[in-house]
Amino acid sequence: MPTVFNLHLRQILMLGIVFSLGVLLIATLYQFLPGLLGSITLYILTKKLYNHLTIQHHWHKAFTSMLFVIVLILLIAVPLFFAIQWALPKINNTFHNQDEIIKRLELVSKKTEPYLGKEIFTKETAQRIAKQLSTYIPTIINTSVNLVTNFCMLFFFLFYFLYNTKDIDFYLKKIIPLNATDYKQLADETFIIIRANALGIPLVSIVHGLAASLGYYIFGVENWGFWGFLTGLFSFFPFVGIMMIWVPLTIYYYSIDQNYIAAAVALYSSIVTGNVDYITRISIIKKLGKVHPMITILGVIVGLKLFGFMGIIFGPLLISYFIILVKFYTKEFNEVV
Numbered sequence: 322m323p324t325v326f327n328l329h330l331r332q333i334l335m336l337g338i339v340f341s342l343g344v345l346l347i348a349t350l351y352q353f354l355p356g357l358l359g360s361i362t363l364y365i366l367t368k369k370l371y372n373h374l375t376i377q378h379h380w381h382k383a384f385t386s387m388l389f390v391i392v393l394i395l396l397i398a399v400p401l402f403f404a405i406q407w408a409l410p411k412i413n414n415t416f417h418n419q420d421e422i423i424k425r426l427e428l429v430s431k432k433t434e435p436y437l438g439k440e441i442f443t444k445e446t447a448q449r450i451a452k453q454l455s456t457y458i459p460t461i462i463n464t465s466v467n468l469v470t471n472f473c474m475l476f477f478f479l480f481y482f483l484y485n486t487k488d489i490d491f492y493l494k495k496i497i498p499l500n501a502t503d504y505k506q507l508a509d510e511t512f513i514i515i516r517a518n519a520l521g522i523p524l525v526s527i528v529h530g531l532a533a534s535l536g537y538y539i540f541g542v543e544n545w546g547f548w549g550f551l552t553g554l555f556s557f558f559p560f561v562g563i564m565m566i567w568v569p570l571t572i573y574y575y576s577i578d579q580n581y582i583a584a585a586v587a588l589y590s591s592i593v594t595g596n597v598d599y600i601t602r603i604s605i606i607k608k609l610g611k612v613h614p615m616i617t618i619l620g621v622i623v624g625l626k627l628f629g630f631m632g633i634i635f636g637p638l639l640i641s642y643f644i645i646l647v648k649f650y651t652k653e654f655n656e657v658v
Contacts, residue, residue: 354627356474358635362519363393363475364482365512371483386483390476398472408550507649514641522557522617522637525601529556529563532597536589540582542570556598557621563594616640 347354367389374380482489497504530553537545548566555562567590574583617637624636 353471353474355635356471357478358638359471359475360478360482362515362635362638363479365515366519367393367483368486372486382484386480389483390480393479394472394476398476402469402472404550408547503649503652507645510645511642514645515638518617518620518637518641521605524605525598526553526556528601528605529553529594529597533563533567533590533594536586536593537570540585540589542574542582542586552594558618563590563598567591567594616644 371385371389375382375385494501494504497507530549533552534546534549537548542548548570552563552566555565558565567586571583571587571590574580574586620637620640622636623639627636627639
């Protein structure tokens with residue numbers, strides 16, 4: 322008979338092998354991780370409806386899984402793909418033209434020097450900023466434009482997740498070290514947080530982008546659709562994100578003596594777009610699930626670093642899920658400790 326020590330040693334060795342293989346697989350398949358995370362997100366959001374159709378209405382599992390995949394491709398993948406394909410050339414043209422960026426920064430510096438008492442952009446700092454912008458911002462978008470590959474993986478995984486829902490639920494209940502009550506609570510909280518992040522944050526971004534685009538169009542901002550797109554994109558950062566677009570726009574138009582446009586953009590953005598930020602966050606996200614702004618900010622930073630553009634969604638999910646697991650760990654094992 323094996324001793325308790327030998328059993329523990331075998332268990333540790335087995336866990337070590339499993340962990341090592343897991344690290345190796347993640348390192349090898351890292352570029353497909355956004356696709357896997359996306360499929361898990363969509364699976365959690367659609368599982369209840371899928372079970373309702375296949376269990377209660379007896380729809381064929383393979384047909385229903387394929388139907389879900391086709392509908393989600395039309396709703397998510399196609400619009401997002403065309404939006405990025407439309408925006409990417411404009412971003413590359415804007416931020417790869419370093420001479421134009423330097424020229425505009427120097428204009429801003431000369432215009433604001435009488436008020437500040439010094440140049441805010443010397444030629445050297447302007448060149449350094451232009452170089453950073455020309456590499457950093459397109460990189461955020463370009464890291465997602467293995468989009469096609471990741472979306473293929475996303476919908477491939479999603480089909481099999483949905484088709485094997487019963488087996489996945491059974492397996493998760495078996496390996497997650499929680500009692501039945503806590504497991505259900507974990508599943509419910511996971512659904513709420515994922516719904517708030519995966520649905521709420523993009524909805525807020527779309528509303529911001531439309532509101533900002535309308536203002537830019539009314540007041541004659543050049544490439545108003547492009548700047549509206551960027552405003553919506555940066556609204557992922559609560560409260561300060563939209564300012565990262567309209568404040569430089571205002572300063573630029575002031576520096577080229579377009580004072581009417583500068584004033585109009587500043588007033589519209591601070592009053593209208595700013596209030597849209599507040600209203601959408603308390604109305605949309607609060608209804609879908611309360612997410613603290615710090616989770617969103619830190620999550621976006623972490624997500625962009627790990628996954629590029631797609632990390633805007635998955636970063637907040639990772640931080641939220643980390644908090645959930647810590648909470649359940651302390652609840653489950655506090656008495657033992």
